[in-house]
Amino acid sequence: MIAVLSGGVGAARLLRALSIVTEPSKLAAIVNVGDDLVLHGLTICPDLDTIMYTLAGLNNDELGWGLRGETWRVMQELDALGGAAWFQLGDRDLATHLYRSERLSSGATKSAVTRELCERLHVTVRLLPVTNDVIATEFETELGRMSFQEYFVRHHHDVTVTAIDVTGVEQSRPTPEVLHALTEAERIVIAPSNPLISIEPILRVPGVREILRVRRADVVAVSPIIAGEAVKGPASRLLGELGHEVSCIGVVDFYDGLVGTWIIDERDAARADEVRARGLRVVVTTTVMSEGDNAHRLAEAVLQ
Amino acid sequence: MIAVLSGGVGAARLLRALSIVTEPSKLAAIVNVGDDLVLHGLTICPDLDTIMYTLAGLNNDELGWGLRGETWRVMQELDALGGAAWFQLGDRDLATHLYRSERLSSGATKSAVTRELCERLHVTVRLLPVTNDVIATEFETELGRMSFQEYFVRHHHDVTVTAIDVTGVEQSRPTPEVLHALTEAERIVIAPSNPLISIEPILRVPGVREILRVRRADVVAVSPIIAGEAVKGPASRLLGELGHEVSCIGVVDFYDGLVGTWIIDERDAARADEVRARGLRVVVTTTVMSEGDNAHRLAEAVLQ
Numbered sequence: 032m033i034a035v036l037s038g039g040v041g042a043a044r045l046l047r048a049l050s051i052v053t054e055p056s057k058l059a060a061i062v063n064v065g066d067d068l069v070l071h072g073l074t075i076c077p078d079l080d081t082i083m084y085t086l087a088g089l090n091n092d093e094l095g096w097g098l099r100g101e102t103w104r105v106m107q108e109l110d111a112l113g114g115a116a117w118f119q120l121g122d123r124d125l126a127t128h129l130y131r132s133e134r135l136s137s138g139a140t141k142s143a144v145t146r147e148l149c150e151r152l153h154v155t156v157r158l159l160p161v162t163n164d165v166i167a168t169e170f171e172t173e174l175g176r177m178s179f180q181e182y183f184v185r186h187h188h189d190v191t192v193t194a195i196d197v198t199g200v201e202q203s204r205p206t207p208e209v210l211h212a213l214t215e216a217e218r219i220v221i222a223p224s225n226p227l228i229s230i231e232p233i234l235r236v237p238g239v240r241e242i243l244r245v246r247r248a249d250v251v252a253v254s255p256i257i258a259g260e261a262v263k264g265p266a267s268r269l270l271g272e273l274g275h276e277v278s279c280i281g282v283v284d285f286y287d288g289l290v291g292t293w294i295i296d297e298r299d300a301a302r303a304d305e306v307r308a309r310g311l312r313v314v315v316t317t318t319v320m321s322e323g324d325n326a327h328r329l330a331e332a333v334l335q
Numbered sequence: 336m337i338a339v340l341s342g343g344v345g346a347a348r349l350l351r352a353l354s355i356v357t358e359p360s361k362l363a364a365i366v367n368v369g370d371d372l373v374l375h376g377l378t379i380c381p382d383l384d385t386i387m388y389t390l391a392g393l394n395n396d397e398l399g400w401g402l403r404g405e406t407w408r409v410m411q412e413l414d415a416l417g418g419a420a421w422f423q424l425g426d427r428d429l430a431t432h433l434y435r436s437e438r439l440s441s442g443a444t445k446s447a448v449t450r451e452l453c454e455r456l457h458v459t460v461r462l463l464p465v466t467n468d469v470i471a472t473e474f475e476t477e478l479g480r481m482s483f484q485e486y487f488v489r490h491h492h493d494v495t496v497t498a499i500d501v502t503g504v505e506q507s508r509p510t511p512e513v514l515h516a517l518t519e520a521e522r523i524v525i526a527p528s529n530p531l532i533s534i535e536p537i538l539r540v541p542g543v544r545e546i547l548r549v550r551r552a553d554v555v556a557v558s559p560i561i562a563g564e565a566v567k568g569p570a571s572r573l574l575g576e577l578g579h580e581v582s583c584i585g586v587v588d589f590y591d592g593l594v595g596t597w598i599i600d601e602r603d604a605a606r607a608d609e610v611r612a613r614g615l616r617v618v619v620t621t622t623v624m625s626e627g628d629n630a631h632r633l634a635e636a637v638l639q
Contacts, residue, residue, distance in 0.1 A: 072436030108430030126412030132376030
């Protein structure tokens with residue numbers, strides 16, 4: 032089994048590539064739930080849904096999020112009513128949130144609901160929310176404290192961040208399936224997701240960081256920073272704002288003590304020695320997954 | 336001001352007719368919330384919405400419920416996911432429920448949310464949920480206890496009922512606006528809604544029945560039973576199952592002590608003397624509102 036610590040889009044692409052070069056049911060994605068929110072009474076899990084839709088082949092490549100063939104009837108009407116339509120929920124996507132919300136209110140766990148949805152969508156990669164407890168990533172910013180989605184969607188992550196907090200995480204517990212996957216996996220992969228807002232909330236669930244520390248020889252991480260830039264999203268800006276070097280080396284040091292092998296991009300080849308100098312193994316390859324061939328090559332590198 | 340105790344469709348039609356023959360802003364509908372439910376995390380208020388949509392001219396006449404020009408994308412997807420799609424929520428209609436659920440979770444009252452929605456939809460009749468507390472009409476049936484919507488929608492009210500209960504109603508309070516409307520209205524109208532499942536939950540909110548008893552001389556009721564049959568829904572069957580005479584006289588006796596003037600249909604003219612024999616005034620007219628002229632005539636009768 033391969034366990035993959037996962038955020039949204041970057042993790043989804045890596046998991047899709049991995050599920051082509053290996054048996055999907057041997058992949059366990061341990062997914063961030065710090066971005067989850069309750070909006071309009073509905074429980075929404077952006078990272079779980081992004082991965083699920085991508086693995087089901089239903090992802091909307093034009094938008095970069097959500098479902099293909101999406102329609103927006105409900106949002107148009109909500110906007111006409113003066114409702115909060117800044118968080119766009121497509122009509123197809125809404126069905127996922129209605130399903131999840133109804134099952135959660137019937138007492139089902141997020142893990143169980145995720146399993147049910149994946150069965151319906153024929154996703155055989157095992158999607159594991161890191162915890163069934165409610166945790167919430169929040170941002171201290173120049174405009175005050177705000178939730179993840181206010182920061183990310185409403186303000187388009189265009190606001191200066193001074194600190195990131197994950198409320199509820201100290202009291203949360205990883206699910207038994209997550210503990211099993213982390214303990215039994217022959218390899219643990221850290222996907223090229225945002226270290227600060229996608230991976231850190233997973234690591235902060237009690238027990239997760241400790242297991243990685245013990246198993247660091249089996250941990251492979253893919254740098255989400257290439258030549259000082261993130262492929263997508265605010266990772267590079269946030270690293271800088273929060274005092275980290277904005278480079279693959281900044282990420283290597285951020286995960287200090289948790290990773291045995293690094294995969295960095297060809298464009299960062301000149302920095303491979305700095306990784307080795309830290310006593311770590313390093314693989315240099317193409318890590319941008321926007322082209323199918325690259326994703327395949329990266330997946331092979333991760334599994335090697 | 337005219338206060339109208341209101342259920343769903345029958346009340347909506349009477350209110351629409353009244354709002355043509357009198358100034359809409361002088362009409363206060365005191366609306367049943369015993370049918371309200373939480374489904375998929377969303378708070379749904381069927382009677383409030385039926386009245387609101389009808390008064391906004393947005394009601395779907397073909398279906399007899401919901402919005403015209405409705406689409407069903409979300410429900411189709413929910414059904415494909417294996418979700419509970421027995422309670423059909425159209426895409427346009429869902430926007431109302433998302434709006435309401437978000438506002439309620441922000442701490443707004445049902446009264447305030449109803450006012451906001453009515454403003455958006457240019458409804459000037461004042462729609463007043465009888466209470467902002469949660470009450471729920473439930474049915475003891477041959478198949479066990481069930482919620483209103485299980486009885487009404489899931490089982491198409493085709494199941495034998497032995498008792499009706501309204502949970503939470505003893506602890507509920509009418510809103511200040513409702514008390515004001517009942518106290519100040521020059522006339523209180525009981526709409527031709529189902530006496531047992533639409534009007535009774537309103538009457539059971541502490542204070543409402545007592546005010547009607549005191550003001551009975553000003554209370555006008557329209558019989559929902561015509562020649563032993565309800566125009567729509569399970570009123571006649573329920574009256575029989577719960578030991579009432581299935582006729583306009585059965586309804587007159589059900590509201591014993593609360594009504595001063597009865598409006599009964601021409602087809603029940605032969606029973607007018609029985610109403611008078613109870614010391615009540617009676618007006619005989621056409622009460623079926625499916626034709627515009629009749630509705631107008633009924634509205635005039637109510638206001639006379």
